[in-house]
Amino acid sequence: MNSNLETVKRAVVLLLLLFTSLTVAIASVGDGDVNFLNSNIEDAKHSASTEGKLVFVNFYARWCTPCNWMNETTFKDKTVVELLNNNFIAVKMNIDEEEGFEMKKQYEIRYLPSILILNSKGQVVDRIEETLASADLVQLLNRQNSVGNKRIIVNGLNASPTGKQCTYEAEDDNSSMAFAEYINFKDSNKSVFRVQTGVYGTYARATKMAAHLRELFLEDVVVINDYKGDKVLFRVKLGQFATMEEAESFRKILAGEFDIKGIVN
Structure with missing residues (x-):
């Protein structure tokens, strides 16, 4: 009888410990996020x-x-x-x-x-x-x-x-994607495809390419800072497309009419 009672006690203690551990773990997860506001x-x-x-x-x-x-x-x-x-x-x-x-x-x-x-x-x-x-x-x-x-x-x-x-001069209105074009792609659930026109090892070369593209095209130009081990790479990307097919068509135009080679990603 005593043996059974001891077994029950041990089981209760283990359950309490398990419950406490789970509570602490859940609390830690809840407290572990930045409170980013859904506002402007x-x-x-x-x-x-x-x-x-x-x-x-x-x-x-x-x-x-x-x-x-x-x-x-x-x-x-x-x-x-x-x-x-x-x-x-x-x-x-x-x-x-x-x-x-x-x-x-x-x-x-x-x-x-x-x-x-x-x-x-x-x-x-x-x-x-x-x-x-x-x-x-x-x-x-x-x-x-x-x-x-x-x-x-x-x-x-x-x-x-x-x-x-302001670190940089304001963009000319003609160097950004027209807002009317942007509305077609604002659905956040859609994938966004861009044409990567170059990967550079220096900030200066990437910004020079980005400035050149802004002079030629209305499409949006972004520079992505990426890390490969201890090395920083600067990826220049052009355009914003809702489908892979649209981005691929634009890539072909870049290659055929402007001799600018790129990849879609």
Whole structure:
């Protein structure tokens, strides 16, 4: 009888331990994500001004491999999560969606992934246009997480970034995809295909090629920072197409009429 009672006790203890472990594990998963808001940058700036926080904006696209890598690694880091959730109003901007596309133009985003940090006044105080590991992002967040950048504002905010903070000159309207064309591709559930026209080992060569393409075409041009071991590669991509067939047709036009070779991806 005593033996049976001891067995039951052990079973109860094991069940309690298992339940506790599962509870802790579930809680850890729930607390392990950055609280990216499903809102626009203007709402984020308003929240930051009233709460005395900064705004963290991550520009990305679903087809951007480095962006996905940051989602799976950098934004899962415990220190990164704590810093962003406690001190920043974090927002993600998908450049293939209507609002993200407009914000991309407003803030002159030409490279993915890109990060903007705005102070509580709504002014851009830092701009990063490269893939960041968790340690690098922690350093960036700590650098900007100062009292001077996090004052509670009672007056109105700046609606757009000041000219001094812009790293690059604004794109000419003719160098971006016309908005009417973009509407055909704004469905975020569709795959997006682009023509990669070159892979470069230096930033200067990639930007030179991107500038050349913007002079020739109305289609959108993006530069993707990619990592291969310790080496950084810069991929220049042109256009935005809903199907592989459309992208392939455009690739053939590039090759036949402009002698520009590329691959669809």
